[in-house]
Each structure stands twice: as C-alpha cells, then as structure tokens.
Amino acid sequence: MTTYKISKDKMNELLSSIKGYDVYVPTELGDKFQFKVMKDAGDAKLGYSQSAKPPKDVIFPQNEVLMNYKIQPNGFDVDQVIDSIGKFVIFGIRNCDSRALKYLDTQMLNGKYVDPYYAKRRENTTVVGLACNTPLYNCFCKSVGAGPHHKEGHDVHLTELDDGYLVEIITDKGKELLANSMSLLAGSSDADASKQAELKQACEAKFVRKLDIKGNDKRMLDIFESDYWRDVSDGCIGCGICTLLCPTCFCFDIQDIGSRKEGQRVRVWDSCQYPEYTMHASSHNPRPGKKERQRQRFFHKYVYSYKNNQMLGCVGCGRCINQCPTQIDIIDVIEGVKNVKEVDQ
Amino acid sequence: MSDNPYEPMPARVIGVSMEAGGIRPVKKIQVAFVNEEDKNNFKNVPGNCAILSMIGQGESMISITSPPTEKDFLEFAIMKVGVVTTALHELEVGDIVGVRGPYGNAFPIDDWKGKDIVIIGAGIGMAPIRSIYNYILHPDNRKDFGKVTLMYGARTPNDLSFKKELFEYEDQADPDVFLCIDWKFGPNGMMDEDAQEGWPRINMKDAGATVIPPGQTRFTCFVPQLVEMIKPSPENTIAITCGPPIAIKFITQNLSKLGFDDEQIFTTMENRMKCGIGKCGRCNIGDVFVCVDGPVFNYKQVKELLPEY
Amino acid sequence: MTDNNENNENFEPKIIAFLCTWCSYAGADLAGSARIQYPTNVKIIKVMCSSRINPLFVLRAFRKGADGVLVSGCHPGDCHYLTGNYFTRRRLILFKKQLEWVGIDPRRFHMSWVSASEGQGWADVVNKVIDDVKELGPQDEMKRKVVE
C-alpha cells in the first residue's frame, strides 16, 4: 500500500483524468444526494453525507437486463448481454456501503451457483472509498463491524484532510485506475497520517446511537412467535423503502418485458415487504401479514445472514431509520429484543 | 448450454394432456430438449424442480413429475393459476418452451431400498411425488422396494390428476391405491353430498374406527382422514406426502399418531420461487433456501425450521 | 418534444381511436358507406360505451407507441345507456388536464362527440386530430423504451 496526497483543487482534475470507466460520483438530489454517472467533474460533491439510494445499484442495478429475446417461428433466440457490461468506478463510497458490497458478494458469488451478471460487474468495478468524518444522527456502523474509517473492500481509500485528500492505493485495481493521474499526486507526510488518525478518533467519538448485538440472534430465535413483532410492525405501512434503500438487500424478481415477438428479460429489485413477494399460486401466503414481513427483515439481517454467511446483513448506514415514513427504528427493535418477556407456550 | 444459470434451454413440447378440469385445470405437458447436449446435461432425480420459461411471459418453478427412468422427455403437471401458467396451458405439440434446471435436492431414494413406501398426495401435490412412484414401480426398480401404497385425494373427481394411470393401478394388485374426494358435484352442478356414486361417504368424526370393506378403494373424505382410516403400518415404512400446507400439517399429524417416526416422513415444501438458484431470496424458511436446500425435507427437519411456511 | 421538421413532412401518425359502438362507430361506418374520404391513420377500437374507457387505456396506447389518441362517444343525452357519456365527460376532461400538467401536449389527446348520422362530422374530427398530431411529430415521450 502506498500513500499519496492530493490538494482539494486538483480533485476535479483527477476525476476528469479517469478514462475508460463510467465514474459514479455522489451528486445532489434536492437536499439529498445520489450516485450518478459523472458528466462533469464539477458535479461531484465529495463532501456529501450519505446518498439517498446506496451505490449498490452500480453492481446490482435496479433494472438489469438478463437477456434480450426474440421469438422465432420455431423457437427463440436469447442474446445474453453479459459481455457488453462496461467498467465502472464508484468514487467516494462510504465504508458502510462498501462493506455492503462485501456482503452481497457472499450472497451472489458463494454457494452452488454464481450469479454471472453480478460477478462480471463486480469484477469490472473499482471501488474508491472515502472516509467518513461526520456521521449522521442515525449512523451506527461501528456497532455492526464496519467503521467510518475502515478500508476493507476499497481499492483506493481517500481521507479528507483540511488541505487535501490522503490517497491510499490498496489494490492493483486501484493502481490501474490512477495510473494516468499519478502526476497529480504528491507524497504524504507523517503529519498527514497522524491527522488521519486524529480524524478517525474524532469521528468515532461523534456517534450518537449504539447497538449491542451480542447474543441477540439466539434471543431473537427464542421470541420468534412473540407479540413483540406485532408491536414493532404496528406502524408499518408495507412500503419497500427500508429494503429498496438498504445497501445489503438483494431480493429480486425476474420479469419479461416486451411483446410476444421480442423483448427483454429483466431482473428488478423486489422487496420482502410486499405481500405478493411470497404468495403461492394457491394464494396461501407464508408471510401473510406485516408482522411476519417485518420480522423477516430483522431476522434476515441479524439471524439468518449471520448463520449462513458469518456476516451481519446490516452495515449500520441508518438509511432505513432515516427514510422510514413511520419511524420504525432497527436499533430500537434489536435492542428491544432483550426486554421481551418469554413467549407463553 | 452456457455457464449462465439464467439461460433457458429450448425444449419442444411432444405431448399434452388435460389431467383435471374445473376452475383450476391441470395440464400435463411432455417436453424434449431440442439439443442433444442439453439433454445429456440435464440429470434429474425424483423431487427435483425445473424452471419453465414462456419467453415473453415469464418463468415459473414447476416440479418435474416424470421419473428419471424416462430419459427422453420431461413431464410437468401445471395448474392454471397465473400469467405464466395460463400461457403454458395454451401450448400445443410442437411449440417451444425454455427449461432450466434441475434445481433442489432429491428424495433419498437409495436409503429407502427394502422398505415399504406410503405415498400420500393431495390436490396438485401429487405432481412432485409422482416421479417417485413411477420410479419405484418401474420394472427395473420394483424389486428393491417392499409394499407400495398410494393415497390421493382432491376436491372433486374432476380435480383428480393423473386419473388414467391411477385408475389403472387401482385395477392391478400392485400397488395399493386409495382415492378420495372432498365432495362431488350433483346434477344441478352444486356440491351434493348425497350424489356419491361409487364414492362411499366416511363418517368424519370417527374415520379411524371405520371398517373398510375389502376391495374398496374410493372414499369421500379429506386426505388426512383417509390416512387415519387406512392405517398404514409404520414398521420399516417411509411415508412421502405433498399437498397444500394445511393438508401436509394434518397428514403428518395423523401419521405421527399411527406411530411414524419424524424421520420416516418426507415432504416437499414448495414455496414461491423465482431464480431457482438461491439468489432472489423469496423462498426462504428461516435461514434455509428452499430452492437450494429443499424442497425435500423429512419431518424432523421441518420441525427444526422456523414456523413460517 | 420532437420538432424535427424534415421528418414531419413524411410522418404518418398512428392514431388510436376508442369509439362507442352505438354512435361514433356507427358514424365512422356511415362515413365509409357514404364514401367520405378521410386519412387511414386511425386504428379504431370499438367499445360498448365511451364510459368503458379507462383513462389508463389511453396511457397504455401512448405507451405502446400511439402518436395520438381519440376518444369518441354519443352526444350528451344520446347515450344508449342513458348516462354513460356524462361520466366519460367528467373523467376525460380531468384526465386531459392532468396530461397537460405533466407536460404532454393537449393536442395529442382528443375527445369528441360523433353521432351515428354524422359521417362527415367523423371525417372532420379525424382530419383535425391528424393535423394536430402531424404538427407535433412522433410521440416519443411516453413510449416504453427498452431498459438500458
């Protein structure tokens, strides 16, 4: 790993010097932010707090064409679009979101089958992380294993200092990305490193909310049938905000769109919060109510993922708390598990 | 055949037959792969599912009902309920569908050798287990197993699937076949409890005490009561059941009452599935993905699952 | 908004017309049997009453690539089902305002009353619609495009 420094005014130059990639940068969206393909380096708002929609949609797009189909008189042609996937850079991703990519890897790349579309996009993506200096009110990444200054999953790691950015090139992918722009980078000093450590400490001290996850998975299994889940989901309106905006949620649906002659088979995000999601053809539904559906969300993140992938399905970005229209608070719910009385059998 | 698990392989429909009529008709279609290579790569075992693609309409996970002893074609029994299945019902001989799979685990048939087999189906639930009895009853394999009992029930005589072959078995000495219906339609088209021609009524409250007249194979009752009445012996026996979740629940309860061990009872838990490869996330029961770890579970495993099915 | 004049000259718009079977369809029929000339760009969908037309049908027509949509029924008071077209009137007037509000040119969507005896009236309506749509050029805004 090599460490450089770049001054703030040269950052735009660095962004424009990246060629041959679709560069996703945080841009403004009203009073929120979102990741978009950079058209002009000036659009990039690296001082952003958190994007409304996580940048997972670069690697796992909301609408992803699996294949184009054409119906022939005696059969069909499918044209897989897998080879036309280009190269991407996610520039300025926070650690919570990049850790979520790591989680998605365990789901999409492990197991008996590998998802080829995800694998290809993942391989073609270079991740440039940006350390977080000011956590939001509902952030709790530190409690679930990530951290504002963690570097795992990043190819290049940036840290914003007072007079510039500290650039740490971690992998070969990162080296390749910045090969053209090495002239913009200057060496870094020990003072910068100590400043970085200082920022890290300062940031970690700023966290307001904390979550103690120890032993919670066992406890949750004990109270699976408790009325507690009904109470926490009382306010739920059954929208998909918490799941669609979650950086680790991966559920999808496959739809054929087009005419009977030609069209596309598209993979589109789905959400466990919708009743149709699990409904059987006989209209029996294993998760008939919002109690079961909300419970599924908490259990998937805090119990099943841990059991199957040894990794929590929650990265502590706080989006579901910030955006929930009815203030369902995952920290509160998981903390509250400890105080639930035993279920009457 | 490519590495892409989402790619459907073309298969030609070589036979269709209506299995059940009524409001939810069931159609059986036979398909054969167009490419020889696909055919050789497709190795199904009883219990597997495959995804049928109606290109332009969508995909559906359907159980394979033909036994692996049929090398040349695959059979699917499809109930007409939604967009894709309606499109599948419109298929005619010679049309092309997409098939991908096979997915899921299998019934541990090799462990069952030398044992008696009780097969209990309800409604469309007969489709996934049809592959087993066809496999077992195949002349090559028949000698490996003991006595085979088939029990099958549906709402009305019209709704009974695979009628033709079941009625044939009914006439033969082997296997033992018992059929039941919930009710029969009367002359006015309404449910008529008295018009039970050839389907003797069973007193629901006291099914276990009823004495079955020898040679009687058709009854009017629910499948769990049929099980209670036939009283299959649990000794050295494997019971396989599939049907609507509520039927499975009561069938397994009644089997346990008869003395069946949890490990003697097998069932398939078919949830809604989309991708078939454990990625799309909808078929999970707790931490288990049915499309990869299931759909076949024995009752002991089912009890360990979280009660969400 | 497409304003490509070169294309517009040769542009033959696709118009979807929803006609009520009792008045407007009969009117269009009459125009045919009376040999009244009118352009052939109109694809007619016959419905039993103009109030059968869900505004979502209109959206769907646009989505499938129609350049213009016309809805036509009996004159108020003449409805075969006595009151059907009064409901249509309320519905479509509001729907047209909504389309306008999101920036769809109101000339893309027309409503008219044509009775069974107005063969010439039908031809006039069609001519007016086609003139309007030709001026606007092909409709590309609401058409469903492939996912990129």
Added chain:
Amino acid sequence: MSNDQLRKIASTLLAEGKVKYFLGNVRGADGFSSKPTTARTPEEANEFVWDPSCVNNMASYLHEDKKRILKRGEEPDTRPIGIFVKGCDSRSVALNIQEHIFEREQIYIVGATCEGVVDVPKLKKAWMKRGLPVAATNTLQLSIVGNEVIASFDGKQEKFAKDDVIMQRCKVCRYPNPVIHDELIGEQVEPKPDAYPDLEEMEAMSPAERWAFWTDQFSNCVRCLACRNVCPACYCRECSVQRSNPAFGPRTTPTEKMAKAQFSNKTPTKEDNFNFHMSRMYHMTGRCTNCGECNRVCPVGIPLRLLTRKMDKDVRETYDHESGLDTEPKNLLAEYRDDDPEGGFL
C-alpha cells in the same frame, strides 16, 4: 396538556371496551418524531402524544382491519376502531365513510384542531445547526404558539420560526379543524385562505419545461410504493400496477380481477414511472383529500404534492367538488350533472 386529554379519552375508551383498539402516535426513538402505533390496552394508550410532531395520517391504518383474514371459527369484532385525527386526517376518514369502506359507527373519531405539524428532518437540521444537545431530545416537547414553534427540554426553551420548520402542506391548510369527530381536543383554528400559491411556479412553465421537470423527477423514483401504501384513499387489496400475482385466489372479486390488466411494468424506468404516477394520480382524482402524506414519505423527494394539489384545483374549479367534507355518499367520477362544463371536446 393536549397529551393528557388524548390519553384520558383513549384509555377510557379502551378500558370500557368501547373500541377494539385505538390508533394514535407515540414518541419515536429519535426523540423528535412521533411514531404511529396501535394501542390495545389502556396502558399503551397512556403513552400517546399529540404535539406538532404527529405528522402521520392515521387514517391509512384503518385498512389493515379490512385486509385481516379471520382465523377459522373466529368471531369478528364489531366494536368500532378508535382513531386520533387532525383536521386533514379527518377528511381522509370521512372519505372512507363516503366511499362505504367503513360505516360511520365503525369508527370512533377523536379529533384535534391543528396549528400545523413540523417537518421533522427540517427541525432536526435546525436543531443540529444551533448545536443543541442531542441527548436532550428524550424529554423534548413541542408546541406551536403564534408564529413560533417552541421546543422545551430539560426545563429550557428553544424557539424556531414557524415558517421555517413546519410542513409545506400546513402553510396552505384549509381544514385545520376536524370535519367529523366524536370528541374534539383543542380550540378552533383559523383556516388558511383559499389559494394555490404553491402551483404558481409550475403554472408559469411551458409544457416542454414541465415535461423536462417531471421526467427528471420520475427518473429518480425507486417504486418503493410508499406513496401508494401511505395513502388513506388507496385501499384496494391488490394494486393495478402490480403484475406478478396469481390471476385469482379464493377471495378475488371480479373487480379485482378486472384490475389485473397490466398498466405498468415493475421496472422503474422513466416511462414506467410516468405511467405509475399518472395511474396513481388519475385514481386519486376527486378522491384525494390533500393530506400530503405521499409527498412526505417519498425517499427521493419527488414533489408528488404538485400533482395532487393541481388535481384538487382542477376538480374544485371545474366541478366545485371537494371530497371528505362530510359523511354523505359522494364521488366525483360516479355522478354527473347535465350542465357539466364541456371544454376540450371537438
């Protein structure tokens, strides 16, 4: 003060068994916002709050009751549902009664007059900007006095200008007092004048500009369906925009089957989102009560209220109709007058 009144009413109702449950708000975990909940016991009802942070329209939770499938042998509970409403919410409840989703006696309405509710994210921002202690939010109490929002915590008081922190929708609210209620909390509030200042900017735009504006907005939509689910007027069991569901089940009615025609794909592309939002807007025509919840819940900030407000204006100007003002059956698109205006017909 008003807290106590609401708690007393709700807990008495529950204790006497007059309602099966009571829909109200409790304080949310972050201290600023309030969280909708269902109280089933008097103790739970004693947690209720009624202050300017109660933004949620409780009327949308009424539909849960209709969607619930009774267990075998379960007797339906015919007692009314207790609900807490503000002025705007009361119109949504009235709309549900107008459309015969509920009968009047099935709902016990506790109304509160409302000076406006705060926009919690805005308040949070202002709070942080002033560097106020976050830990103090546990004891936060909000109230509106005159032109100020007063936040009191730990015996201290902090004042914010009302115009800065209240919801946009409250600035044009014409119905701050509940239109129907069984019990009323608070003093009558002066309604805002009948005007549409929020639409002026948009009205000045050309069609092309408007199209550009809306496509830009719709391209952000993630189709989380929060706008649909939060809407108190959206009560269909299955929605016309969803496709991947079985064509029929044992409980599907013919109307629902009809609604299964596919009008919009699940893929949130620009064009499909346009379709979705137009369908939603059209279905709300003459029914929307302008509670503004769809605008509030949108996670990507699409100004959906611009659509509903415009619709409201059109409906009022053209047909002099307003939904949810009383419990008399009334539906704009299901009735007509001979002399309805006829602009726009060829």
